[in-house]
Amino acid sequence: MRPPLLRLRYTMIRELLASQASGGQVLMLAAAAGLFAANSALSDQYFHLLHLPIGPLSLLHWINDGLMAVFFLLVGCEIKRELLDGEMASWPRRIMPGVAAAAGMAVPALVYLALNRAVPANLPGWAIPTATDIGFALGVMALLGDRVPASLKLLLTAIAVIDDLGAIAVIAAVYTEGLDLAALAVAAGLTAALALLSWRRVPAVWPYLLLGAGLWLAIHASGIHATLAGVITALALPIRPTPGTADDRDSPLLRVEHTLAPSVAFAILPIFGFANAGVELRGLSLATAVDPLVLGIALGLLLGKPLGIFGTIMALVRLNIVDMPAHATTRQLLGMAMLCGIGFTMSLFIAALAFGTGTPQEAAAKLGIIAGSLVAALISLAVLRR
Numbered sequence: 204m205r206p207p208l209l210r211l212r213y214t215m216i217r218e219l220l221a222s223q224a225s226g227g228q229v230l231m232l233a234a235a236a237g238l239f240a241a242n243s244a245l246s247d248q249y250f251h252l253l254h255l256p257i258g259p260l261s262l263l264h265w266i267n268d269g270l271m272a273v274f275f276l277l278v279g280c281e282i283k284r285e286l287l288d289g290e291m292a293s294w295p296r297r298i299m300p301g302v303a304a305a306a307g308m309a310v311p312a313l314v315y316l317a318l319n320r321a322v323p324a325n326l327p328g329w330a331i332p333t334a335t336d337i338g339f340a341l342g343v344m345a346l347l348g349d350r351v352p353a354s355l356k357l358l359l360t361a362i363a364v365i366d367d368l369g370a371i372a373v374i375a376a377v378y379t380e381g382l383d384l385a386a387l388a389v390a391a392g393l394t395a396a397l398a399l400l401s402w403r404r405v406p407a408v409w410p411y412l413l414l415g416a417g418l419w420l421a422i423h424a425s426g427i428h429a430t431l432a433g434v435i436t437a438l439a440l441p442i443r444p445t446p447g448t449a450d451d452r453d454s455p456l457l458r459v460e461h462t463l464a465p466s467v468a469f470a471i472l473p474i475f476g477f478a479n480a481g482v483e484l485r486g487l488s489l490a491t492a493v494d495p496l497v498l499g500i501a502l503g504l505l506l507g508k509p510l511g512i513f514g515t516i517m518a519l520v521r522l523n524i525v526d527m528p529a530h531a532t533t534r535q536l537l538g539m540a541m542l543c544g545i546g547f548t549m550s551l552f553i554a555a556l557a558f559g560t561g562t563p564q565e566a567a568a569k570l571g572i573i574a575g576s577l578v579a580a581l582i583s584l585a586v587l588r589r
């Protein structure tokens with residue numbers, strides 16, 4: 204029987220997973236609405252609204268840079284919780300999802316590069332098919348109910364969390380241009396202040412969020428993508444309860460995560476999906492559909508992801524390095540690996556960074572993301588339903 208604090212944390216994590224699954228279904232509807240708006244009589248109003256200037260940025264930039272910083276704050280909380288107190292709290296538990304996630308990023312990138320090696324202008328998009336959309340994938344998995352064992356749901360979550368960590372590292376290392384050293388120095392000072400709060404285990408949440416807001420401004424001015432401020436702020440939040448309290452929910456990190464999860468799942472991600480899924484399909488030709496950029500992303504998600512993840516896990520099992528996930532069959536494991544080919548949110552985000560918002564290449568990338576993710580979702584449903 205779990206101790207009371209562990210039982211409380213386990214219940215809380217199940218609530219978060221449930222909200223992500225339901226939010227994934229809302230995200231699907233929002234993305235479909237954005238795709239419909241971009242291809243209907245409302246298309247002019249849709250694109251005009253997204254490019255409406257609000258202060259120094261357009262509405263689309265505020266969504267992608269501002270609202271997504273809150274999403275990255277939640278992602279950072281999930282990563283820290285999983286690594287310190289969750290399913291990846293020990294090295295033996297990290298082996299399967301860690302190696303599978305690494306292969307699940309490398310193989311799609313290689314598929315993309317193989318198909319685009321003759322088009323140098325497309326090469327910056329190599330990271331687009333490497334990410335898994337945890338909310339979308341859990342939303343599809345939720346449609347299957349008890350047909351999927353809990354061990355695979357946890358494995359999918361762990362792989363997606365490590366995917367997000369890898370995507371964050373790629374964004375920071377690859378998609379950063381023209382650093383402003385003065386703004387970067389301010390960001391470093393604010394990061395040090397967050398580290399001091401964390402070291403002192405300050406129980407109040409507002410000092411972390413206040414410094415995090417300042418960090419967002421400094422990082423935005425520095426040339427690094429501002430959403431990374433959310434991750435840095437999350438990593439500073441203490442995960443242990445305030446000394447002298449018995450309630451595990453008193454942990455600043457869990458309080459922030461529990462508060463943000465519904466807002467991110469049911470508001471921020473659907474808004475992002477609606478704003479970024481709009482790609483015009485009218486007049487689409489066969490040449491566009493078989494463009495190396497579109498095919499590289501679609502096949503990277505549809506084939507590269509499951510090949511990397513499923514192949515790696517089966518190799519680890521055959522070598523007796525890890526055990527097969529509890530109560531899971533090989534077919535179910537393959538279906539879970541196919542679900543990892545749903546790369547919606549982070550893939551769209553990276554596409555905008557790689558090619559620039561509103562460019563023809565970004566539109567082609569969106570087409571590849573939507574096609575690859577949709578087919579991966581349908582095939583995984585067919586595999587897992589049996």
